Amino acid sequence: MRFLFNLSFRYKIPLWGSLLIVAATLAVSAALIAQAYNDLQNDLLNSSANLGRILAKNLFPAMLQEEVWRGFEIIRAPLHGEGADNPIQPEMILVLDREQHVFVSSHPKLVPMLADLSRLGEDYTHLSRLIAARPQIDAPIIDYFSPLQIYIAVPIAEEGARLGTLVIVHSKGVFLPRFRVVAWRSAVTGLLILAILLPINWYWGRRTSVPLVELARGIGDVARGVIEHPPAATYLYQDELGQLFETYGVMVKALQKKRLLEQEMIRSERLAAIGRLSAGLAHEINNPLGGMLVALDNFKLRGGHDERTLKTVAMIERGLAQIRDTVGTMLVEARVESRDMAPQDLEDVQMLLAGEAHKREVVIELDSDIASPVALPATLMRQVLINLLLNAIHASEPAGTVRCAMRHADQRLTIEVENAGRIVPPEMMAHLFEPFVSGDETGHGLGLWVTYQIVSQLGGQIAVKSGDCLTRFVVLLPTGATT
Amino acid sequence: MKRMILCLLLAMMPGIVAGSPTMHATEKPLRIGLTPTFPNDQYRPLEAWRLYMERKLNRRVEFVQRDKYIETMDLLRLKKLDFAWVCDYPYVYFKKQVRLLATPVSAGRPYYRSYLIVPASDKTTVSMAQLKGKIFAFTDPYSNTGYLAPRLMLHQVGEDPAHFFGKTFFAWSHRRVLEAVGNGLADGGAVSSHVWETLSIGKPELTSTTRIVSKSEEYGFAPFVAQIGVSDAEFEAMRKLLLEMATDPEGKPLLKELNLDGFIAGDPQLYRRVEQVMRILDEK
Numbered sequence: 001m002r003f004l005f006n007l008s009f010r011y012k013i014p015l016w017g018s019l020l021i022v023a024a025t026l027a028v029s030a031a032l033i034a035q036a037y038n039d040l041q042n043d044l045l046n047s048s049a050n051l052g053r054i055l056a057k058n059l060f061p062a063m064l065q066e067e068v069w070r071g072f073e074i075i076r077a078p079l080h081g082e083g084a085d086n087p088i089q090p091e092m093i094l095v096l097d098r099e100q101h102v103f104v105s106s107h108p109k110l111v112p113m114l115a116d117l118s119r120l121g122e123d124y125t126h127l128s129r130l131i132a133a134r135p136q137i138d139a140p141i142i143d144y145f146s147p148l149q150i151y152i153a154v155p156i157a158e159e160g161a162r163l164g165t166l167v168i169v170h171s172k173g174v175f176l177p178r179f180r181v182v183a184w185r186s187a188v189t190g191l192l193i194l195a196i197l198l199p200i201n202w203y204w205g206r207r208t209s210v211p212l213v214e215l216a217r218g219i220g221d222v223a224r225g226v227i228e229h230p231p232a233a234t235y236l237y238q239d240e241l242g243q244l245f246e247t248y249g250v251m252v253k254a255l256q257k258k259r260l261l262e263q264e265m266i267r268s269e270r271l272a273a274i275g276r277l278s279a280g281l282a283h284e285i286n287n288p289l290g291g292m293l294v295a296l297d298n299f300k301l302r303g304g305h306d307e308r309t310l311k312t313v314a315m316i317e318r319g320l321a322q323i324r325d326t327v328g329t330m331l332v333e334a335r336v337e338s339r340d341m342a343p344q345d346l347e348d349v350q351m352l353l354a355g356e357a358h359k360r361e362v363v364i365e366l367d368s369d370i371a372s373p374v375a376l377p378a379t380l381m382r383q384v385l386i387n388l389l390l391n392a393i394h395a396s397e398p399a400g401t402v403r404c405a406m407r408h409a410d411q412r413l414t415i416e417v418e419n420a421g422r423i424v425p426p427e428m429m430a431h432l433f434e435p436f437v438s439g440d441e442t443g444h445g446l447g448l449w450v451t452y453q454i455v456s457q458l459g460g461q462i463a464v465k466s467g468d469c470l471t472r473f474v475v476l477l478p479t480g481a482t483t
Numbered sequence: 484m485k486r487m488i489l490c491l492l493l494a495m496m497p498g499i500v501a502g503s504p505t506m507h508a509t510e511k512p513l514r515i516g517l518t519p520t521f522p523n524d525q526y527r528p529l530e531a532w533r534l535y536m537e538r539k540l541n542r543r544v545e546f547v548q549r550d551k552y553i554e555t556m557d558l559l560r561l562k563k564l565d566f567a568w569v570c571d572y573p574y575v576y577f578k579k580q581v582r583l584l585a586t587p588v589s590a591g592r593p594y595y596r597s598y599l600i601v602p603a604s605d606k607t608t609v610s611m612a613q614l615k616g617k618i619f620a621f622t623d624p625y626s627n628t629g630y631l632a633p634r635l636m637l638h639q640v641g642e643d644p645a646h647f648f649g650k651t652f653f654a655w656s657h658r659r660v661l662e663a664v665g666n667g668l669a670d671g672g673a674v675s676s677h678v679w680e681t682l683s684i685g686k687p688e689l690t691s692t693t694r695i696v697s698k699s700e701e702y703g704f705a706p707f708v709a710q711i712g713v714s715d716a717e718f719e720a721m722r723k724l725l726l727e728m729a730t731d732p733e734g735k736p737l738l739k740e741l742n743l744d745g746f747i748a749g750d751p752q753l754y755r756r757v758e759q760v761m762r763i764l765d766e767k
Contacts, residue, residue: 068652
């Protein structure tokens with residue numbers, strides 16, 4: 001039984017609906033049949049009582065004159081009616097005298113003349129008692145229902161004298177054909193109703209259940225951490241289900257936003273941690289490195305070294321210098337004293353990159369609205385611009401164009417650098433701003449790291465979008481008052 | 484449909500009761516009483532017979548049907564009837580009030596018998612004695628074959644006819660006695676051989692519901708009688724008509740329908756046996 005209740009709404013709603021429809025149809029059919037049976041029974045009782053009264057009136061003189069044959073003819077007449085299927089037609093008629101002995105019967109072979117009613121069987125014994133209980137002349141008509149027969153007893157009385165009782169026997173069996181007709185009609189009507197209602201019910205059930213099922217699946221996905229868009233356009237109405245869908249949509253959107261924020265936060269945290277780590281490392285390396293370089297200088301100044309030693313020392317010196325450069329690059333120090341960035345700096349950057357651009361046959365289009373100095377350190381901004389533009393040049397196809405737009409408004413500087421060509425692979429996207437992540441084999445993978453560090457330390461944001469053969473970096477920087 | 488049949492019946496009524504008014508409007512119709520001594524519910528042949536009589540006698544003829552012999556005898560006595568076909572017993576009983584007109588001939592003889600019958604389902608009864616205490620159907624207290632003869636039978640075996648049966652009733656016609664016995668309403672009954680044999684031809688489904696247990700001795704066939712006041716001319720005309728039917732091409736098929744060979748003038752001697760039986764049973 002529980003299995004039924006655990007079923008999906010997809011089946012449960014149509015099933016329950018169908019069950020209710022079937023039950024209602026059955027109930028209506030049963031009521032119709034019961035009504036028909038009742039009507040039939042009432043018809044029978046009325047018509048039989050009428051027949052009984054007429055027969056009794058005619059039988060009175062026949063009994064009075066002991067005209068058995070006349071009595072026989074009177075009670076036989078109603079039995080030769082339209083046919084056996086007429087349920088109103090009696091099965092047998094008996095005429096009883098005062099002592100409840102058969103005066104005449106319509107079926108003498110079954111109930112012979114002179115027979116004692118009370119000895120004719122259980123039904124008749126009971127009937128005999130009923131008749132005996134009402135011996136008066138104006139006794140009411142008795143109707144008695146036995147399991148198989150219906151008996152109607154009418155007093156044969158006239159002018160204050162009662163000669164006996166007329167008993168009309170109906171078989172309940174003749175009800176059956178009529179009853180069957182009614183039942184058949186009810187069944188056909190019921191089936192028609194079912195044929196109309198069941199498909200409507202299934203359709204309606206599906207309409208209601210399918211969105212519910214979708215919603216349940218969607219919510220289940222959310223619970224498992226898979227956030228997708230709400231099933232679009234599966235439910236278009238503004239009832240509770242519609243409201244549920246709307247709320248679900250709002251919830252999914254909020255969750256998606258939250259997740260993006262979380263991801264962003266985690267990435268920032270990671271980058272910040274890497275920044276702190278690399279800064280710490282750089283300091284720890286720089287101190288002994290400085291010492292080592294000073295020691296090497298002192299060693300060279302002392303002189304008297306052979307060629308071979310000097311060569312080795314020079315090699316060590318170069319190596320250490322490389323370490324210093326690398327560490328220096330990693331140690332982005334934004335709190336350097338620098339002048340504000342001026343329009344002139346942009347031209348310098350363009351000039352500096354012209355060689356590289358020319359080599360790669362890439363055109364740089366610079367579009368800037370900066371007409372006066374902006375309160376941002378010029379050195380760092382130059383480095384940011386050079387890094388982004390170099391990246392773009394390297395990612396461009398030959399004869400491509402790199403566009404750089406700069407807008408300064410509302411104490412905010414926006415830099416947009418975009419290029420057509422190779423896009424950033426999705427798997428790289430999450431680690432793009434980490435050190436030593438490079439799009440090609442030529443770079444050391446520190447350009448974007450440095451850029452990120454600078455932008456972060458200046459309190460700005462950097463974002464990247466890559467797709468459809470277009471990669472665009474957007475940098476937002478707050479600008480203070482110019483120094 | 485029912486109304487149409489009713490209209491038709493009404494239209495036929497004057498024909499049966501009053502004859503054709505156009506033909507003999509002024510003349511007094513001849514009134515003939517018919518009783519259940521023969522199967523008198525064969526209305527079509529009876530109407531043909533009536534028209535035949537009208538043609539032959541050239542006057543209107545009315546048939547007057549009464550179930551009880553005594554009523555017909557009363558009508559004769561009151562001169563409401565000119566002729567009547569009655570049973571031999573009332574003829575003998577009321578001999579002084581009527582004249583014997585003609586005796587029918589069946590199977591070549593002017594005699595008939597009483598048949599003791601039981602339901603066909605009764606396979607055991609072979610004699611009247613076995614019906615003691617049972618229900619018995621008589622035809623008419625003035626019937627010979629349906630009342631007198633079976634009583635004689637009991638008398639002959641030493642039983643008292645008044646107390647032999649458990650219950651008796653009169654069905655007022657041989658045919659009804661046959662039906663009563665066939666239906667099982669009565670355990671036994673007595674009927675005229677003529678009625679039984681005629682019905683066994685026309686309605687075998689009726690006679691087959693009964694079984695003949697025994698046949699009585701012969702009695703003079705139920706006669707045609709004339710009211711005592713009927714003129715000789717009328718008497719002779721009527722007798723001539725009946726006697727000539729057997730040779731008349733129109734009369735012959737009518738006789739066949741009535742299951743008769745014809746009529747003879749009849750002789751009161753034929754009915755002497757009834758008188759004897761009456762005396763034996765002390766009915767007079």
